Amino acid sequence: MLGLMQEWPLLCHKIIDHAARQHGNREIVSRSVEGPIVRTTYRELRQRALKVAQMLERDGFVLGDRVATLAWNTARHVEAWFGIMGIGAVYHTLNPRLFPDQLAWIMNHAEDKAIFVDLTFVPLLEKIAPSVKSLKKVIVLTDAAHMPETSLPGAVAYEDWLAGADGDFAWRSFDENTAAGMCYTSGTTGDPKGVLYSHRSNVLHAMMAAMPDAMGISSRDSILPVVPMFHANAWGLGQSAPMIGAKLVMPGGKMDGASIYELLDTEKVTFTAAVPTVWLMLLQHLEETGKKLPYLKKVVIGGSACPRVITKKFQENFDVEVIHAWGMTEMSPLGTLGTMKPEYAGLTGDARLDIQEKQGYSPFGVEMKVTDDENRELPWDGKTFGRLKVRGPAIARAYYGGAGTEQFDTEGWFDTGDVAHIDPNGYMQITDRAKDVIKSGGEWISSIDIENLAVGHPDVAEAAVIGVAHPRWDERPLLIVVPKAGKEPSKDDILRFMNGKIAKWWMPDDVAFVSEIPHTATGKIQKTALRERFKAYALPTA
């Protein structure tokens, strides 16, 4: 027997409708790419999104078409998203930090038909566009006065294009499982893989993200998503903020400490979110200038593990609560958040920081478990680590085009590729990437733990640990070190420093010194390259 409740599909345009109706005067403040700070409201933004939808249809785009965006966080980018989704087309965020050939590969794979591009990225797109045969329309997110000379065929200034519409348009209707957005993961190996969000997953994710024990955001917040919309949907904030009617402050292309501080201060930002690097820059700026953060209450930090010192400084020097979070493009992206359960809510000082080094726990809508290589579930004891697997309505069940099928099992679990342990209170901590774990005598050794220890040595600039073949133990850890300029630490120096701080059998069998460690476009250590280079390395213990 079915219930008798209304059919009210979870469609993303209902978010902006709600914002316009219930929070119509709330501001969206953007640092425009042209320079000045510009202001709009949810009511105006919705009206302009309707024009985007109207113009896209007039230009022949239809449900299912992929429409790329190569843009910073601004109100125009948000308008474009809602306009694209409002006709059932699919916004496809492109990460401008990727190499041009990667971007071209991704656009071709997605068969993007149109693109909204910021002024900043016109030169980049000029390099890519000729090799993207599906591309029919280029809209530059600016006005006529700022429109550059460009080799992009038929490129039009956004404001000119939008002026062709009167906004007398109704959102299109379709199933809530219709694709709404797309984002490619930038893995360290292989081709990028496309994640295809649905309207349903976006709406549910926006609700999950706003909940008190997740981001805990309200209409009274002023929210600055420093995390880009092209970085896993700005962690959902582009949809959560209008859903709850919060003020949105968009940083455009400027994410240095001084620029972020200016927005935090003038727009009385209460909530912000970004990767650790951004916060290192901000904290440095604050320390140099002696400035304070009187309005900011909460900062979400994710994208990579948050160093303890950042959490400590925010909380102790600036009275700003830190929420350490973990997620993946495949998860829309939120997976866990380090808000305090009552078991931990009373902790202070180092005890609190210890918990905050973990990535937190999963809200309703994310199931997680850790398993061994035979898919047997491991205990939540805070030390046994295994493959982290997740399940939920805003988690991918496949990649676009069918790549990466090995990451999805028949019971619906997605293998994150991360290795983690979970404590008895449900707090998860990432210990490594599965492919970087060193398998020694059937046991796992976390490369990240050893790296973190090694970089604590005063003469070490950077460190990486990889597994190298060993006749008896299958693999043993090799520590690869870039010494600091002018320093020449010895193998013994470093091993002596590490001794006693990790289990004996985790100690690297050897240390190799190099002048440079290779990185990916997004700054991650390229361990595949290291493994290739040290493939035939002869360990002294072998």
Place this chain on the structure above:
Amino acid sequence: MLGLMQEWPLLCHKIIDHAARQHGNREIVSRSVEGPIVRTTYRELRQRALKVAQMLERDGFVLGDRVATLAWNTARHVEAWFGIMGIGAVYHTLNPRLFPDQLAWIMNHAEDKAIFVDLTFVPLLEKIAPSVKSLKKVIVLTDAAHMPETSLPGAVAYEDWLAGADGDFAWRSFDENTAAGMCYTSGTTGDPKGVLYSHRSNVLHAMMAAMPDAMGISSRDSILPVVPMFHANAWGLGQSAPMIGAKLVMPGGKMDGASIYELLDTEKVTFTAAVPTVWLMLLQHLEETGKKLPYLKKVVIGGSACPRVITKKFQENFDVEVIHAWGMTEMSPLGTLGTMKPEYAGLTGDARLDIQEKQGYSPFGVEMKVTDDENRELPWDGKTFGRLKVRGPAIARAYYGGAGTEQFDTEGWFDTGDVAHIDPNGYMQITDRAKDVIKSGGEWISSIDIENLAVGHPDVAEAAVIGVAHPRWDERPLLIVVPKAGKEPSKDDILRFMNGKIAKWWMPDDVAFVSEIPHTATGKIQKTALRERFKAYALPTA
């Protein structure tokens, strides 16, 4: 094109699975019907709910069967809910405050096949059961030691029954639109009408209810739902609390001021919810005893309009934030909540109380509008009142069995039967029931506003206003007054008191004095009876 996100149907048992896994040790504290305070956890509750499900299947109950509950708020009642829903059966909460013949009518209409009944209500059920032919199983929510003598055929003690199961059971799988719960509205006219909630609507409603600008509840809260589970799902708290992992404190059958205070104090309750009457009793108890509320932070008040004095006392004398809310059984039930948007967040004192007299604004997931009799939308100006219509995923699209079709329109809007205005910031205020509005010369007069004014007269115990036929104006208001004992106010006394406080054309054309005003079983004024009695009343102005 569809998205590629996981199929993860919104099923209610996922709520208790999440609670058991992520918040397994969190307590559910109940004042048992037998007397003592008893404690369990989400982990144990889930295990017992699995046994309920296992036993229901063993007893032959299947997906779609209606299983009634006639019970107070206790952990056992929550277990029963999740157990029933876990096999796709439908919990059907019965309101013990209804008359026995109404209850029998409802049970027969729903064709309830089984019932979980509290000790308190065994005598009541004994009167009803013989006339409910569908009823096959009676489970008394107690243990063998407390099992009473009863004429109920085959009645079994819950703990004995549960002991037959080992809990080795998996929740059943089904579509998220499967019926999960049922509740009949107790209207002032006509037969009760059944609302049939789905798993999807319950899950979405639980998410909506927990959001920061709705109830704003977290795992750190200790939640006391004084509002009964048989009163519109305890306003969703039976599902929101486990969803977020909050401690639940269940009051059983004792809702007097002293009993509620005891739980608020000993269980360090931070959040509670109930109708105004409960809070009047509590505030009186606090005033008599001089006690304080050091733990309580927030109280949600709804079910009927919250008198200003309650809000004022909670906030000013006890530093407890009041959230005035409005909803309906047909809405799962939340419709609007009076949390503060930034436009109002800075208000204090009377200005704040003025806003808090309104019922608040709708969260994402509830659309609302006010219309005139021709379904033309009216402006949100805070004064133009009209029929309040709502739409959303947790709002009924029909009643069970097809009654009341006139309340649902083709665009999916449900006519609440309330009359309201909405202010420019989206805050709604109920001004009357649509059928009680007096239509005078094409304009609407709110009966409630006049009643509220009239009861302010020192000699008036109770007042009701109805429309009486008028040759020129169609209808004009007649004020019906019950004087206070020993008082004999005159028509002129009362009208003089009211003069200048409402628009001149709203002033009643006459005042009728009566010794008693008829009420429904749930305490509402029975205006139909009054209209019948005064049908032929000759107004002096006619």
